[in-house]
Amino acid sequence: MTMASAPGKIILFGEHAVVSGTAALGGAADLRARATVEDLPGRLLIETDDLSLQGFSFDPGSGQISSASAAYATRYVSAAVRELEARDVRIRIESDIPPAAGMGSSASIVVATVAALNGHLGLGLSEREIAQLSYRIERGVQKGRGSPMDTALATYGGYQRISDGNQPLDLPPLEVVVGYTSVPHDTFSLVERVQLLKERYPDLVEPIFQAIGAITERALPLVREMNLDELGELMDINHGLLEALGVSSRELSELVYAARGAGGALGAKLTGAGGGGCMIALPGIEGKDALMVALRQARGVAFPVMMGGEGVRLEGD
Numbered sequence: 025m026t027m028a029s030a031p032g033k034i035i036l037f038g039e040h041a042v043v044s045g046t047a048a049l050g051g052a053a054d055l056r057a058r059a060t061v062e063d064l065p066g067r068l069l070i071e072t073d074d075l076s077l078q079g080f081s082f083d084p085g086s087g088q089i090s091s092a093s094a095a096y097a098t099r100y101v102s103a104a105v106r107e108l109e110a111r112d113v114r115i116r117i118e119s120d121i122p123p124a125a126g127m128g129s130s131a132s133i134v135v136a137t138v139a140a141l142n143g144h145l146g147l148g149l150s151e152r153e154i155a156q157l158s159y160r161i162e163r164g165v166q167k168g169r170g171s172p173m174d175t176a177l178a179t180y181g182g183y184q185r186i187s188d189g190n191q192p193l194d195l196p197p198l199e200v201v202v203g204y205t206s207v208p209h210d211t212f213s214l215v216e217r218v219q220l221l222k223e224r225y226p227d228l229v230e231p232i233f234q235a236i237g238a239i240t241e242r243a244l245p246l247v248r249e250m251n252l253d254e255l256g257e258l259m260d261i262n263h264g265l266l267e268a269l270g271v272s273s274r275e276l277s278e279l280v281y282a283a284r285g286a287g288g289a290l291g292a293k294l295t296g297a298g299g300g301g302c303m304i305a306l307p308g309i310e311g312k313d314a315l316m317v318a319l320r321q322a323r324g325v326a327f328p329v330m331m332g333g334e335g336v337r338l339e340g341d
Contacts, residue, residue, distance in 0.1 A: 025062040027339040028139035030178040031055065032121040033128035034200065034304060034331050035295050036247075037240040037262055040218045040269060042186060044230075046237025049244065050173050051198065051331035052181040057119040057132035058339065059101070059140040064114040070101045072117040100130050103161045104137045110145065122325075124208035126296015130165075131174030134158045139336045154336065155179035166212075181335030185244070195247045197332040200304045201315045203283065203324035205275035207300030214297040218269050232265050239265075256291025256306045260284070263293035263303075271298030279303045279324045287318030304329075 031052040038048025101115055115137065121129040135158045142149045149157065159175040173186045183193040222229040239258050246255045263280055266272060272280075276294045283292040283305035292305035303324075307315050312328050319326035 025060060026140050026144035027058060027060040028136045028143060028336060029056040029058040029339055030132040030135040030139065030336040031128075031181060031333060032057070032132050033174055033177040034202070034329060035126070035173075036304075036331075037243050037258065038186070038236060039266060039294070039296060039298070040215065040271060041233035041236035043215055043219065044222070044233050045187065046233055047185055047187040047240040048173065049183065049185055049193075049240050049247075050177055051183045051195070052177045052333050052335060053121075053127060054330045054333045055120040055127065057117065057121055057129065057136045059133070059136040060116040060118075061140045061144040062114050063112060065112050067114070068105065068111055069114045070098050070105070070117070071114070072119075099165050100134045100162065101137050103165050104134055104141065104158075107157065107161055108138070108141050108145070108147065110141050113141075113144065115140070122204055122206075122302070124210075124301065125204055126209065126211075126294075126298075126301040127202075128174040128178060131158065131162055131178045134162050135175055135178035135336050139338065143338050151179060151336070177335070179336050181333055183247075183332055185240075193244070195244075195332055196250060197330055198247060198250075199307070199312070199328060199330050201283070201287075201289075201307060201312050201319065201326060202295075202329050203279040203303045203305065203319040203322075203326050205273070205279065205300050205302065206325060207273065207275050209297055209300035211297040214271050214299045218271060221269065229269070232268055236262060236265050252290055252306055256289065256308075259291030259293040259304075259306065266294055266298060273299055275300065275323075276303050278322050279319055280305075282318045282322035282324075283315055285318070286321070287315035289315055 032055045035050045042048035123129045176190045183195045185191040280292045283289040288308035288310040289305035290308045294303045316326035
């Protein structure tokens with residue numbers, strides 16, 4: 025038996041503007057997806073007992089699905105199985121990362137699956153090859169829409185600056201509190217909506233993109249120096265710009281303002297494509313507990329996340 029795990033991700037700055045070439049900053053989160061592979065002669069089975077509290081199993085041989093939620097994980101795992109020509113194995117998927125929330129759940133599942141199959145089957149793939157293959161798999165399943173940042177962070181961990189390509193960054197760990205709306209989002213539709221807005225109002229939207237890119241560049245030394253007060257100010261500004269692009273939602277805004285108000289956050293913003301999913305906040309002097317209480321009172325699911333941690337790893341054979 026071989027188990028591998030890979031982290032989720034948090035985008036600190038740069039959502040949507042990165043599509044038009046400005047920089048974005050993301051970090052690996054300490055929530056992880058795990059894939060366990062064991063021999064199963066004569067069969068190929070993909071299953072999970074815990075994916076955001078919804079259990080399911082799926083047998084590719086018969087096509088039997090025990091839950092509609094199965095499609096979320098099995099399409100990525102099945103693509104990895106086909107790519108690596110795996111057979112006679114059982115693959116079990118578990119994940120701490122909420123799906124469709126902007127935290128890189130699908131990339132983590134793909135990377136963990138590829139790494140577990142690589143270890144179990146003795147394929148000899150390097151870390152770089154795991155990242156490249158996982159990106160190709162995710163991009164294929166998502167019909168060309170996968171982000172190289174997600175699979176890079178799931179593979180290498182740490183932080184990545186993304187613009188024309190991925191640049192790993194040596195930055196210290198950073199704790200944020202995540203507020204999850206429990207509302208799934210559709211990244212493709214939101215990106216498309218913003219791009220259509222840019223086509224209609226290029227003289228208005230392009231300056232917003234440039235401002236978001238400038239925030240990313242200003243944030244890099246602030247994270248390095250742990251200047252959390254100014255980092256929080258940039259988060260607030262970035263959220264306002266994303267609201268101007270129309271990608272926030274009532275649920276996200278309620279959590280953001282609860283974090284800044286009763287939660288005493290130094291700053292708060294949505295993370296990911298918006299429209300639902302998650303927001304993040306920097307704890308203030310009252311600490312993360314007060315912040316989580318405020319987010320829960322605003323009907324969010326709140327939990328602390330440490331950014332900048334380890335990438336994919338084998339957990340045991």
